[in-house]
Amino acid sequence: MFHDDLVTSIPANIPNTMSIDLNTRGAKKARSYSGYAHIDSTENPGSENHLFYWFFESQTCNPHVAVADQQELISSTPLLIWLNGGPGASSLLGLFMENGPLAIGDDAAGTVSVTSTTWNQEAHVVYWDQPLGTGYSYSDAGEYVKGEKALAGMFWEALQKFFGAHPEYARCPLYVCGESYAGKYVPAIALEIDERNRRQEGQHLDLRGISVGNGWIKPELSLRVLIDYAYTTGFLGIGQKESLYEDYAVFQAALHEGKTKKATKLGNDLVADVLAYGGDFDFYDVRRWDDLPMGALRAYLDSADVKNALHVRTDVPWQCADNAGPVAEALVKDNMADASGLYTELVDKGYKTLLYTGNFDTACGYQSTEEILDDLMRRKGPQEHAEWRNAPRVIWTQAQGDPKGFVRRRGNLTQVSVPDSGHEVPAFQPQICREMLYNWLFDRPFAGYDPQQPLKPVNGDAGQRKA
CATH class of the missing domain: 1.10.8 (Helicase, Ruva Protein; domain 3)
Structure with missing residues (x-):
């Protein structure tokens, strides 16, 4: 099966003196596709909106075996959508700086390397630039979205276009994931998918759940x-x-x-x-004075060679902002709105929900997520609220006993607090964050102990507690 959005290789630096082959035998390679979902504008008839995606197939699949010969494996593998926030932050930040198969150095050449902590090790992952005006995504008529309902509707159309072009992934278990302002995007999009599925509109998408890190929710x-x-x-x-x-x-x-x-x-x-x-401390990590450096990423993504490799027009600039610029201005009425009720709807509908936080984030960190979830369970009734509060808060441990995180689970809701991390948890704790995601995704245990249970000997050591 041939796709005209196939990515075979990308420049390994800004001067394009080296390349990274994404589709050869040998090391961990994967099918990769990038391009646009072209959507007819409702505000400006006759013009189109263009949402950019970059997809990486799971490394559990073999890019040199025909899809038809491994369709069962491909279809049973979870497909993760990743969205950065902002508003206006490109999801390619997540790809290159947090959880993708590629990373960019801070050297002058902007050297790109293959990572060992990518989320597509056991899952398909697709990075979307949205809403309009973010990253490589653009509108012919200069259109921007002004609210979550319009944003979610446009994104659902984009997914329909993507799965129409790639039906081999249309039956995959689907999870919508993101961080920060995507704490608003993710539940809005998930509820849009749920609603369209119930109305039997378009390709049915097998939505299973959502994951949000350090969400700007309330x-x-x-x-x-x-x-x-x-x-x-x-x-x-x-x-x-x-x-x-x-x-x-x-x-x-x-x-x-x-x-x-x-x-x-x-x-x-x-x-x-x-x-x-406070002397301009880093909003996203109270331990720092500056946010995580973007390095040479902007120069890299604005290069003609990279755009050609990703099927992007060379005259389309890569746009990336954090709560500034036209994308944020268009969402000015949405910014301070409370989105916590959307999570109540999704939990009530039975979707798996993971909310995780880095404990040094001052923007939207642990305490706000803790209180949002407590209120969510309060709304469900006294019994559910009491059960959530009394659910064990397990200390998830590393082999030597130090905490990887603090985990509370009840029903379809999971909460994880990750120590020694700022806002972008996958960047600060890449291995722990991926393990957390896979534990949640594949129902694997968070090995550890409940500190409120009586001491029990483990391996003959009476000083340990056992879950």
């Missing part, structure tokens, strides 16, 4: 937690904290009055003040 809560965390870690004095609480009350009032555009401005101003008072 901004009202995250902003309060930000003030408290900055104070607790010594970046604010008590007088500054009280002054920020006053500003927070003004933000809350605007939000509760439905003045969402004003609330977004006030919320962004509040973040800026907290960071300024």
